[in-house]
Amino acid sequence: MTTLTLDRAAVDSLLTPSVPTGGAVAVSYLRVSTKEQAEKGGTDEGYSIPAQREANRRKAEQLGATVIEEFVDAGESARKADRPELMRMIQYVTEHQVNYCIVHKVDRLARNRADDVTIHLALRDAGVMLVSASENIDETPSGMLLHGIMSSIAEFYSRNLATETIKGLSQKAAQGGTINRAPMGYLNVGVRDERGREVRTVQVDPERAELVTWAFQVFASGQWTTTQLHRELVRRGLNTPPSPNRPSKPIGLSSVHRILTNPYYKGDIRYKGATYKGTHEAIVPREVWYQVQSVLDSHKSAADATQIHDHYLKGTVYCGQCGSRLIICNSRNRHGKVYPYFVCSGRHGGAGDCTRQAVLIEDVERLIESYYDRIQISGQTRQNVAGMMHAQFDQLMAADTQELAGLAAGRDRLDNERVKLLQAHYADAVPLDLLKQEQARIGAELDTINNRIAAHHDEYAAARANLEDSIGLLANVAGIYRRCDDANRRLCNQAFFTAIYLDDDGEPRVTYQQPYDALCDPEVQANALNWAAETQKSDEVQTRAGAVPPVEGLNLATSG
Template identity: 60%
Template sequence: MTLAPPAQTGTLDQLGETTTLAVSYLRVSTKEQAKRGGRNEGFSIPAQRDANLRKARDLNAIVIEEFVDAGESARKADRPELMRMIEYVKTHPVAYCIVHKVDRLARNRADDVAIHLALKEAGVVLVSATENIDETPSGMLLYGIMSTIAEFYSRNLANEVTKGMTQKAATGGTVGRAPLGYLNVHKRDELGRDVPTVEPDPDRAALVRWAFEAYATGNYSTTALREELIDRGLTTVPTPKRPAKAPGLSTIQAMLSSPYYKGDVIFRGARYEGLHEPLVSAEVWYRVQNVLTAHQVSGEKTQVHEHYLKGTLYCGDCGSRFMVTHAKNRTGVIYPYFICAGRHSKRTSCTRQAMGVADIEQKVEDYYRQVQIPEHIVTALRHMLTRQFDDLHAAAKKERGTLAAERDKLRDERRNLLHAHHAGAVPLDLLKEEQDRISRRLTFLDSRIDASQIEYDQAKAHLEDCLALAGNAHAIYMSLDDSLRRICNQAFFDRINIYEVEDTDIVDAQHGEPFDALFDPALQAEALAYDQRLQAGLDAQTGHVAGLSIQHWVGPAGLEPTTPAV
């Protein structure tokens, strides 16, 4: 920006022969300062300009160029306008570089020395508009003192800001901008003081809450969840410089992982109880973390399968998966076959021959008929397992009281630990270590308590679903199309093994939970014996069924998420 009126005759060099020339450097640290008051330059830049122009008049100099760094910190030297000014004075006959204060130029001694040396090599004298600095020994002494003070102020300010942020987090305050679903707002207390706080965003909080609940079911990938949220109208919060837009995938992933939404504030690795209103319960948040972990292990990509049995079918001889291949006969007819992936890739010494897809499909259908539980056994299982559910439910209520007492004790311990840290008795590294220990135990206790609080009627309803599926497995399987048969296989079996016995293919599956218990002949025999004792009027006691618990039948998302589709 050229402030001097244009010369009527001659060049700028000729002007410098008779007139002292100067440049003016202005700076504010933040963009907010540069736009304060709704003005293009805020308040500080015009004030610095006026002071620099007054200083130029005192020096009988003309400011021919102005350099303004708006929103640039003096802790770094690679500011665009500062660099342009140094290049400018190297090629123009400038006598003075006028700054409002020396801290406008630099706030650490290393950069200050480098900038001052560059100006001196160009024959330019640094002048402060508000400080008595010149090239005399006393002026240079004052300049060194002021530069050192500026560096001290900058470093001390950073320490004070960090200290203030730590104290704010320790008391439950939100450090920085509120995450998606919340808004930074200002309120007045009873004394009329301005109090910054955080409140749920009336336009976005409900969508964020729904996102956690939906993802906790396990039926969404993060990509699918993002698309659904966009369809429902979720956008980021607009700012003066950035309009509202659809959230990115990384934003959704960070949101689902953030403990802020269950009421915690994390700062510098330490966890504090926040003052803001949680958008989700701790139970839902931990279920979301479990789903995220499961998706990281199994991957979220949608896979394309050539056949509904692919991925479930395994070679019983070597343990490798079966893959689909196609063979064409002399007339051009194509026949699909299952072949052992271990033999195909030569990773194993398996000698298993290819099997016709239609033959294996029939054998799997026959296996469903074989494992389907007869109606009278289903009735016996219902009686015995319902009784055992009653016993487990009574024991769970008693255990829940013990766990809740331990949880309350740990929460008190965590509060006392924070108080000791604030008092200086506990260092930060020990605070983090102890908080991690307490958090791990609280997570375990919360999961146990939440699991034991599952409604008894809901647990019995899921048991009925399991028995209904196990009692009608073959009929259900035969009524499904190929895509649903895949889901049915995944619900009933962990894997379906195909063995070759005397040139005959035999199916023997590893059942998934909870059907591994229901299909167990020993459990079925015990159920029949229990039912007979009941019919005889005897006081029948149930034996302990390995792995049987309410959590066994009803997980965080209910029965297998895929089962309702079956």
């Protein structure tokens, strides 16, 4: 018998994926947000992941590239950037020669602008171009502008979804339901209703509720501090409930204060600043709870009464040398006159070696007021930028036509299925319990499809409206800022800038909020001017050739 032997290099070559020589290579990133999506259809990957994989493969073929590695985050939200496969992909492209990172859509990568910029910079630093299988983004100025718009739309969708979730939670709180996990002294449990369905509810914890009630009673006497109470509760064995990921352990000192200030124990639900009567059982009498709050108020230290200096620029201006916040300090001369200054918090606190000198607040106010003259743009520039961006929106909506058609077809199929179901029930072929079950399923699927169809239109409409408002505001922003009172000046600065840095030469240096990071970019404005000139030239050529002229007002630009 012949024995086959392989040396170490041969084994490694068999175990290492082959990388094409002489051709472009790419990595593919796939993601779904929930475990339910990842397992839909009873498969390991559900439906979305294979669809994304196929779209990315086709895009790679168009680029003449070979996908050498695939990274899949199944059931990971794009609101966080520390997804395991995303982190592994960033590490991979820094260690291997890769030309493209292909995603199905920009929102698969990130759903907030800050994470999108961070991830994009990491890829670019590794020499990798980000490519979307569904959107026309690239490294050109217009492509990067479109990338910014799409990531902003993704952030809008994510925040809108969060708003709808908050509406549901607010309704639950108004009905007395428990919003989050039940606090110490209670247990989240599942019970069966009269129809056999599982219902999540809250019950008193027989092991811990007595200790919580005792803690309120003794603290209400005013003879205990929170530190003493914590020590005694630990001695008596008050531990946190165990979970699949964390074992039981003694409660911390901060937990004692949270317990004593939580109105849940007197039977109330607190959510988003409002208080509602809860349906759970109270384990602390209301009068005892209010007495505990009085004792806590009397224990507050004198530090809480320290004077707070406030100003509309506070929290917006930063040291241009070390990046620390500028804080307000008052200096008094020998005649008793007080002069307010902005000083670097890094230098003031003794951290680092910053040498930034203090600057009078009124001087900073004048500098920023003058800076608004720079960001004000002319009517022609606004028209060019608006026209280019709306043209990009038109392309995006046209690209979504196929997906909308698929959703509409799915809606028609479900409507037909519902009609046939009713006909079968009237013919005694489907019993009542099965009819209700199927109607609930069809109704849920129709709601999902209708919401997605509405979202397609609403997100573009909202983004367009926001774009129009943002561009229109740039028409006379300097005059508006000068006429504002302090409260509205704070709102203006927060709307336009994420930070204003003051350099040693006295010149402000700003970082913009989106979408002003694009609208105020001189390169984007120049690119819009070129786009407008090319569009006008193309229209003139078509007119001379006898072609149908373009629809008037396609640019949807704001007036000067």
